[in-house]
Amino acid sequence: MKKEIKILLDKYYEGTTNHQEEPELIDYFFSGRIEEELFMHREEFLLLGSFKNLTIPEGRTNRFNTYLNRNHFQKYAGKKFGQIAASIILIISGYFAGNFFPIHDSSSALNELKENLETVHENTALLLLNQPLANERLQGIEYIGKLEAVNAELAKTLLVSLNNDSNENVRLALIPYLLKHEDKDLIKNGLIKSINHQESPLIQLEILNALIYLLDRNELKNIHAEIHLKSPNELVNKTLKSI
Amino acid sequence: MKPTAFLKFTLALISFCVNAQESIVLPIDPAYRNAFVNISLQSGSIEIVGHDKNEFIIDVQLDSLKTETKTTKNKNGFMRLGNNAFDIDITNSENRLDIKSYSSKGLKKLVINVPSSSDMSIVTNKGNLVVDAVHGKLDVTSNYGKIDIKGINGSVVASCPNGNVAVDFVEIDKKAPSSITSLNGKIEVSVPKKSSVSFNLLSIEGGIYSNFDMQLTPKVKSYYKNTDNGTYTSIKKWMIGTLNKGGPSIFISTVHSDIYLKTTKD
Numbered sequence: 001m002k003k004e005i006k007i008l009l010d011k012y013y014e015g016t017t018n019h020q021e022e023p024e025l026i027d028y029f030f031s032g033r034i035e036e037e038l039f040m041h042r043e044e045f046l047l048l049g050s051f052k053n054l055t056i057p058e059g060r061t062n063r064f065n066t067y068l069n070r071n072h073f074q075k076y077a078g079k080k081f082g083q084i085a086a087s088i089i090l091i092i093s094g095y096f097a098g099n100f101f102p103i104h105d106s107s108s109a110l111n112e113l114k115e116n117l118e119t120v121h122e123n124t125a126l127l128l129l130n131q132p133l134a135n136e137r138l139q140g141i142e143y144i145g146k147l148e149a150v151n152a153e154l155a156k157t158l159l160v161s162l163n164n165d166s167n168e169n170v171r172l173a174l175i176p177y178l179l180k181h182e183d184k185d186l187i188k189n190g191l192i193k194s195i196n197h198q199e200s201p202l203i204q205l206e207i208l209n210a211l212i213y214l215l216d217r218n219e220l221k222n223i224h225a226e227i228h229l230k231s232p233n234e235l236v237n238k239t240l241k242s243i
Numbered sequence: 244m245k246p247t248a249f250l251k252f253t254l255a256l257i258s259f260c261v262n263a264q265e266s267i268v269l270p271i272d273p274a275y276r277n278a279f280v281n282i283s284l285q286s287g288s289i290e291i292v293g294h295d296k297n298e299f300i301i302d303v304q305l306d307s308l309k310t311e312t313k314t315t316k317n318k319n320g321f322m323r324l325g326n327n328a329f330d331i332d333i334t335n336s337e338n339r340l341d342i343k344s345y346s347s348k349g350l351k352k353l354v355i356n357v358p359s360s361s362d363m364s365i366v367t368n369k370g371n372l373v374v375d376a377v378h379g380k381l382d383v384t385s386n387y388g389k390i391d392i393k394g395i396n397g398s399v400v401a402s403c404p405n406g407n408v409a410v411d412f413v414e415i416d417k418k419a420p421s422s423i424t425s426l427n428g429k430i431e432v433s434v435p436k437k438s439s440v441s442f443n444l445l446s447i448e449g450g451i452y453s454n455f456d457m458q459l460t461p462k463v464k465s466y467y468k469n470t471d472n473g474t475y476t477s478i479k480k481w482m483i484g485t486l487n488k489g490g491p492s493i494f495i496s497t498v499h500s501d502i503y504l505k506t507t508k509d
Contacts, residue, residue, distance in 0.1 A: 071346060088326070133364060134400040135380040139419050142492070167382065168402045169422035173494065201498050205447070235447065235498065 155181035159190040167172035201233035269335040271297040280363040287350035289368035293359030294378040300356040371434045422494040436506040439490035453504035457484040
């Protein structure tokens with residue numbers, strides 16, 4: 001499996017993968033069973049996976065440059081501004097288009113604009129969540145606050161961040177937004193899995209709060225058996241016993 | 244020269260060399276992006292000061308070599324000479340300054356002058372952290388130490404589980420949120436009196452204090468839940484308050500200590 005993925009990765013960075021092979025790579029990186037050696041590619045494919053409904057550009061130059069500069073991750077930061085600028089231009093052009101062109105069916109046009117805005121916010125959030133500075137990832141989470149709902153792709157990305165983001169502030173900020181996703185089981189299982197390897201009492205308490213909100217009384221009773229905290233804080237223990 | 248005199252001379256020489264302060268100057272190339280400072284230390288304090296020059300100036304201050312008196316015979320009658328071996332890697336590439344040290348001893352403090360617009364990501368496991376007059380984005384962590392940030396106008400993300408945090412904004416970044424967390428430490432935040440800010444505050448076991456009047460209201464109502472016996476369960480609640488018209492968010496959370504908010508003259 002590892003060998004196959006490595007071959008596909010080489011093809012991907014050479015720009016020779018086809019439309020069947022790219023989803024295969026995305027699925028592999030979303031599976032959560034990633035070889036340590038390939039972990040460095042994870043973020044890119046999670047991000048790409050989030051855009052998989054959009055058209056993938058034909059040009060491979062930028063991607064190849066990214067590959068070459070992989071170890072200098074800060075270089076990604078430069079790309080971000082162009083992408084965010086493009087998002088902003090999209091919003092502005094949407095606004096002007098709405099003003100200058102007559103709209104026959106105003107409600108459907110408005111809905112379309114609303115959907116576009118949701119997509120822009122979602123994509124901007126995903127881009128920012130992958131930035132090296134915690135400040136920018138926090139900004140990304142603020143964009144999620146502007147969304148009406150969190151879809152499955154974004155919910156999965158947030159769960160990955162909850163388990164892997166090195167910054168406590170970022171992990172803390174994203175937890176309430178997981179509750180905006182409709183698949184209760186996905187979030188419940190993700191939160192329980194995550195709380196077991198969180199070390200910060202603040203994060204553990206925030207996850208418990210989210211579970212209290214999410215689950216009814218009987219379900220809450222059942223989660224006790226599934227929670228095994230690493231060095232629990234006295235306050236967290238007390239809280240856990242109270243639910 | 245007698246062996247003891249020679250030993251004393253050698254120790255004095257080692258001590259002199261070890262205590263010497265190394266100063267390294269690395270230029271900024273205007274052709275590349277804004278300066279970025281990335282520091283990761285296992286042990287040692289860090290002081291970063293913004294300046295208006297186009298260079299990084301790095302002073303590495305080392306711990307003095309601890310020798311023990313001849314009378315301290317702690318290993319089979321042998322005297323302990325001390326061991327301050329440590330490593331530090333400093334690289335500067337395209338205005339990105341990387342400093343890494345995995346040594347748990349030897350390094351006392353890093354004092355670094357950086358262009359005031361620098362962004363930075365700084366982690367020290369054991370040591371204090373001071374940032375002064377830097378206007379970029381600050382992402383700072385000290386696991387066992389305190390954090391003191393002053394004279395800034397960018398966004399701050401600070402984690403300081405076991406120490407106090409003080410952040411003094413001279414101006415609030417209107418575009419980016421800030422967030423400060425601690426487990427056991429007191430958090431003190433100062434903002435200019437005329438600034439518009441939204442505070443999101445959480446002190447689970449401590450209090451919230453300020454030198455100005457601000458109405459606080461619970462933010463996350465959805466965390467209140469109707470239970471079987473008709474009461475409400477609320478484990479914790481964020482409190483939200485606004486200064487002037489409200490604006491960019493500052494999240495402040497601590498488990499066991501207090502939060503202090505101050506306004507300063509503009």
